Amino acid sequence: MLSITDLTVSYGPVEALNGVTISVPRGEVTAVIGANGAGKSTLMRTLAGLVTPAAGQATLDGEIITRKSPEDIVRMGVALVPEGRSTIPELTVEENLRLGGLWRPKADRRTTQAEVFDLFPVLAERQRMRADTLSGGERQQLAIGRALMSNPKCLLLDEPSLGLAPLIVTQILHLVRRLADETKIAVLLVEQNAVTALRMADTGVVLNLGRIVQTGPASEIASDEKLRHAYLGY
Amino acid sequence: MTSFIDYLIGGVSNGAVIALMAIALVLIWRATRVVNFAQVGQAMFTTFVALTVQTLTGSWALALVVAMVAGAILGVIVQFLVLRPMRRADTSGAIIATFGVLIALQAAVGMIWGGDAQAYPQPFDNAGIVAFGRIWPISVYDFVVIGVTILLVIALSLLFTRTSIGLAMRASAFNPEVARLSGVRVSRVLTFGWALAGVVGAVAGVLVAPSSTVSPTTFDILLVFAFTAAVIGGLDSLVGAVALGVFAGLVISLVSGLSNSGNAPVVALVLLALSLITKPDGVFGHHKARAV
Ligand SMILES: Nc1ncnc2c1ncn2[C@@H]1O[C@H](COP(=O)(O)OP(=O)(O)O)[C@@H](O)[C@H]1O
Ligand SMILES: [Mg+2]
Numbered sequence: 001m002l003s004i005t006d007l008t009v010s011y012g013p014v015e016a017l018n019g020v021t022i023s024v025p026r027g028e029v030t031a032v033i034g035a036n037g038a039g040k041s042t043l044m045r046t047l048a049g050l051v052t053p054a055a056g057q058a059t060l061d062g063e064i065i066t067r068k069s070p071e072d073i074v075r076m077g078v079a080l081v082p083e084g085r086s087t088i089p090e091l092t093v094e095e096n097l098r099l100g101g102l103w104r105p106k107a108d109r110r111t112t113q114a115e116v117f118d119l120f121p122v123l124a125e126r127q128r129m130r131a132d133t134l135s136g137g138e139r140q141q142l143a144i145g146r147a148l149m150s151n152p153k154c155l156l157l158d159e160p161s162l163g164l165a166p167l168i169v170t171q172i173l174h175l176v177r178r179l180a181d182e183t184k185i186a187v188l189l190v191e192q193n194a195v196t197a198l199r200m201a202d203t204g205v206v207l208n209l210g211r212i213v214q215t216g217p218a219s220e221i222a223s224d225e226k227l228r229h230a231y232l233g234y
Numbered sequence: 235m236t237s238f239i240d241y242l243i244g245g246v247s248n249g250a251v252i253a254l255m256a257i258a259l260v261l262i263w264r265a266t267r268v269v270n271f272a273q274v275g276q277a278m279f280t281t282f283v284a285l286t287v288q289t290l291t292g293s294w295a296l297a298l299v300v301a302m303v304a305g306a307i308l309g310v311i312v313q314f315l316v317l318r319p320m321r322r323a324d325t326s327g328a329i330i331a332t333f334g335v336l337i338a339l340q341a342a343v344g345m346i347w348g349g350d351a352q353a354y355p356q357p358f359d360n361a362g363i364v365a366f367g368r369i370w371p372i373s374v375y376d377f378v379v380i381g382v383t384i385l386l387v388i389a390l391s392l393l394f395t396r397t398s399i400g401l402a403m404r405a406s407a408f409n410p411e412v413a414r415l416s417g418v419r420v421s422r423v424l425t426f427g428w429a430l431a432g433v434v435g436a437v438a439g440v441l442v443a444p445s446s447t448v449s450p451t452t453f454d455i456l457l458v459f460a461f462t463a464a465v466i467g468g469l470d471s472l473v474g475a476v477a478l479g480v481f482a483g484l485v486i487s488l489v490s491g492l493s494n495s496g497n498a499p500v501v502a503l504v505l506l507a508l509s510l511i512t513k514p515d516g517v518f519g520h521h522k523a524r525a526v
Contacts, residue, residue: 048415074417082415088408091401099405102398103417150417 001025002047002078002154002186007056007066009042009210016042018210019056024154027184029177031201031218033194033232039210040190041083044158047188048080049073060154075103077153083162086143089132093123096131096142100149109149116145119175137168141175148179154186155179161193169193173200194232198222206231240371241491242484247376248445249483250383254438255460256467256475257390258431263469264407265427267325271332272312274457275339276432277439280304281448282347284440285354294357301436309432310425340450349450354443379441386437387476390430394472403427455499459486462502466509468516477518 002024009017016039024030034040045051047058049070057066065073070080079100087096097116101109117124120141126134131142140160147155157176161169173189177200180187190207191197198204204221206214208231214221221227255273262270284301288294316331358375394400405413406420413420439453446452463482467474485505486498509516 050411050415070414071417071419074415080415082411086412086415088405088412090408091404095401095404099401099413099416099418101416102402146412146416 002058002060002188004043004047004058005056007043007046007058008054009039009046009051010054016210017046017053020207020210020212022188022205022212022215024186024188026153026186027180028202029180029187029189029200030203030205031194031197032188032190032205032207033192033197033221034190034207035231036192037209038207040192040207041158042210043207044080044082044156044188044190047073047078047156048082071103074150074152077150078156079147079150079152079154080156081143081147081158081160083158085139087131087134087139087146089130092128092130093134093142094127096146097123097149100146101151104149104151108151112149112151116148119148119179120145136164137172140164140168140172144172144176152185154188157187157189159191159193160189161191161196166196169196173197176200194228195222237491238488241487244371244491245484245487246372246480247379247483248442248486249480250380251438251442252456252459252463252482253476253479254383254386254434254441255456256464256479257387257472258435258438259460259464260467260469260472260475261427261431261434263464265403265424266313266317266328268316268328268332269461269469270312270316270428270431271329271457271461272316272335272339273332273431273435274453274460275336275343276305276308276312277435277456278448278450278453279308279339279343280432280436281354281439281443281453282343284436285347285352285443285448288355294355298437298440301440302433305432305434305436306429307432309428309430309435312432313425313428343450351447351449351452354446354448356444360444375444382437382441386434390434390472399423399426458499459483459502462506465506466513466516468518471516471518474516474518 004020004022007017007020020043022030032040032043042051046053049068053066057064059065060076060078063076065076065078097113101112122138123142123145131139134142160172173196176187176189179185189197189201198218198221201218204216204218205212206221206227213231214227258273259270262268280301283304284297287300288297312335315335316328356375358378360373360375362369362371362373394404402413402418402423406418406423410420442456459482460479463478464475467478482502485501489498489501
């Protein structure tokens with residue numbers, strides 16, 4: 001389980017996160033939703049070690065992950081799929097995947113790669129092609145596959161729907177759901193696209209200007225009209 | 235016509251050495267976006283180390299190997315000097331620092347080995363090969379130079395395409411953040427890149443030494459040609475560095491043969507200017523515009 005306690009992050013005078021507390025149990029999908037600038041990416045980048053928090057901490061199964069380097073955090077079992085195109089276009093599909101597990105023994109890497117190909121068959125077909133020849137949806141699958149190659153206990157997804165057609169978004173989020181169900185990974189998903197994210201998440205967290213305004217079962221959050229009008233803008 | 239072809243043939247081994255030096259520049263540029271002008275200073279330093287080993291042991295091969303090891307160590311030291319103090323500064327500061335290191339290395343060599351030009355022993359026959367009833371403008375030693383260069387280029391391309399450290403180096407160059415998120419210890423990988431460039435530069439120095447002399451500044455001209463080749467090749471491209479390096483060797487040989495050797499650097503700079511105006515990303519480059 002990933003436990004985030006009282007996490008506070010500032011960029012100079014800008015306070016991007018203020019006292020954020022979230023629990024992400026294994027086998028469940030927790031969706032953090034909020035408008036542009038709410039602090040979603042800051043949360044993810046802090047958990048992955050790219051940003052150092054001013055206060056608070058995060059633990060994975062009791063071990064503290066905050067204030068460690070990204071290289072160590074991924075070895076501890078937390079993998080981030082960052083916002084935007086997080087594949088390396090100049091490398092082939094196979095190389096992007098291999099990169100994700102480069103620090104692991106070769107045999108373990110092979111096993112995980114077979115599992116990733118089961119989950120995303122299109123990546124197996126395109127192994128030898130450069131990543132920049134893939135479609136947007138395929139590239140997002142590759143980005144998730146790269147993160148999975150570290151065999152994480154916790155997967156962090158920063159707006160996987162960004163720039164993708166609605167049908168592809170649904171498809172990818174279904175795969176994420178399956179992943180949580182089958183592998184018992186703890187998934188923390190942040191999205192602006194609240195409707196689709198809440199439909200497949202177990203728990204919903206609403207983030208506004210760096211603070212949590214509501215936490216609850218995803219279905220309740222999705223049907224709360226006041227919340228929707230106030231923070232999600234629809 | 236015969237002389238034209240002779241000049242071309244005679245330029246190949248010189249081109250191979252320029253290609254190696256250009257590779258060293260490209261390796262560092264790709265990893266850290268720094269043009270390492272100290273590279274020739276490092277090569278000159280390691281060539282003096284090689285000369286000392288050669289004088290003591292008489293073994294050309296041992297001298298080459300020692301120079302390569304020294305090149306790796308010196309590469310790491312130079313990276314530390316150039317990059318650590320300005321971790322957060324932009325890379326133009328680091329590029330200026332490489333000039334400082336170059337001058338410091340030249341001064342150090344002058345103090346240790348003296349400022350006079352010294353001859354580097356010729357390990358193989360350097361006379362033109364006689365075949366088909368004539369003397370060709372290429373020697374056994376030229377073939378050694380070309381052979382060592384080809385081996386090194388093959389070894390590098392295998393390193394980049396077939397090994398984990400090679401993949402880590404490419405990933406760190408293309409997208410350091412994604413590399414770190416994948417668990418690659420990017421700063422160590424970059425240091426390995428500086429060491430590797432040091433090795434390649436050291437080989438270039440030892441190979442070119444018998445055809446010139448060695449002194450604190452002998453290799454400066456090599457920098458002009460290697461930099462030109464690397465930039466025209468696209469700075470990002472190892473293929474470009476090799477192709478343009480060899481091409482530069484041919485051009486220099488032609489210009490020197492048909493006019494005089496003092497014109498070669500001028501021609502190089504004209505080609506560099508033309509290339510920057512017409513193809514700012516280089517012939518083999520595939521990246522966005524950059525400032526030079
Ligand atoms: N590197 C940074 N430096 C300064 N301010 C930043 C930086 N990154 C984000 N911010 C600010 O922090 C706030 C939260 O940004 P972000 O975490 O990217 O939100 P979201 O991902 O929800 O859109 C915004 O006000 C943004 O302008
Ligand atoms: Mg964001």
